[in-house]
Amino acid sequence: MVPVSESANMVQRGGPAWPDWRGAGALRHNRSGQPVDRFPPALPDQQVPFEEPATWGGHCVGHFGHFIAEHGTRVLQSRAAHGDKAMLFTLEPGKTAEAAPRFFWQILAWYGVAPERVRFVTRPLRVAELWAAPMAEQWAHVPPAPGYLDLLEANAAARGLQPKPAETVYVSRAGMEATAEGHGAGEPYLEQALKTLGVTVIRPEAMPLAEQLAHYRGAKTLIFAEGSAMHGRQLLGRADQRVVVLNRRPGMRIALSALQPRVSELIYVEATRGTASVLWPGGKPWLVRAISLYNIDVLLGAFEALGLPLSTVWDGRAYEEARDRAIRNWIRIRLDPAQPIDHAASRQRVREDLAGLGLDHLIADLP
Structure with missing residues (x-):
């Protein structure tokens, strides 16, 4: 060893x-x-x-x-x-x-x-x-064995897990905005709108693991902003539960083989209409740090289908203000001179991304 x-x-x-x-x-x-x-x-x-x-x-x-x-x-x-x-x-x-x-x-x-x-x-x-x-399960395409799910369920009982009952829990990445990690632009506004509808909103990085798992296990519908927090659900076994993933990177199917055997319904929503990304030296996009732009029609429609009338509390102007603040902050951090990226190519790439997303008014914020 x-x-x-x-x-x-x-x-x-x-x-x-x-x-x-x-x-x-x-x-x-x-x-x-x-x-x-x-x-x-x-x-x-x-x-x-x-x-x-x-x-x-x-x-x-x-x-x-x-x-x-x-x-x-x-x-x-x-x-x-x-x-x-x-x-x-x-x-x-x-x-x-x-x-x-x-x-x-x-x-x-x-x-x-x-x-x-x-x-x-x-x-x-x-x-x-x-x-x-x-390995009890693998990254992509290899689901857990039934016996391992049994072991997880026995472990939860042994640990005395007390679920926090909730109709809907939203697992947010809005806290990532401060450090320009990958997130949806304007997600703090989405958080507030969901709270208005009675949704329980959590930021898992701000709470102990056992509390996260209590929320995960108690939710009838568990909605994730696509990201690492989804893997926390792998610490639990089966449940009669609907899990919904709002993709921030189009086409992603994170944890598909891991979650399918654990829940009764698994839905991925293509809630993003595009991303802006800086480039590594060599030209590869730094996708895990990309900022994502919601497809508002899809986002509102998805929540409507889940029985949450998000459109009734959605203020387009307030959302756009929150979106633009997030993008300006992301530009400031991701294009900082200390970042290990190809700066010239990244400036050009982000300029093209913003133009393609109809956000030309933010191009002036590029360094």
Whole structure:
């Protein structure tokens, strides 16, 4: 077991160096049914003996959604079968155990893993006895097994989850506006309009994980602004529940295979008519940081179909003011000179995006 030596696109080189690397495909990092950790960890000459029986927990990555959907999918199985053993995790290159994200510890607590069982691999180890489970579900196209959903439901009962009953809960990304993360322009206005209709609106990043899950489990209709918070629903099992996803990136189907077996109805709404994005050096759009423009007709129609007459409280002028404030803030942050982008190409790209979206009046705000 070795520390992570390199990481790209949430795929790490490190962790268990299985003796038969090719034959251990089911225990490696898989996406869509295929291993994506192409190279085995480099084996150093010196390895510290680790005599304590252990389980393989996964890679402690700093992204909430990817940890749940890819790197923490063994944790509950490991705890359920071998909760008395140490659980080994690797860290991202250059990170220390003290920098492990808060959500990591909250997720482990939700799965019933005692903190004193956790060990971080900070030097090469030769582990005498290691127990490992295949990934319980995978990023795209591989749904969870029924037995894993049973395990999740038993875990929720064991943790004493008390659902917060609500007809409709909207899981917002409006808090991302302040830092220009990917979000819908003017989403704070949408939040306020939904509250007027009696919808429960939550910003999951502002509350403990257990409270998020109580809202998720108690909602008859759970509406997500497309993003990482959707993966929090993977910490729960089945429910007679409708989940609606408002796409901020057209055509996306995040967590489709993960959510379908868990809920009675899953709907993706193409609520975006376009995006504006800066460009990485090399010309690739930075889509996870793009700002999205609502298709208002689709947005209002979708809520109408859900029994929420959003059009009756919608003020077009107030929304446009909120939209333009968000875009100006996004321009200021995303095109800041310190951003690691192709600035000249990004200015041109955003200029074209805004013109194509009929927002020519905002082009003057470009640096």
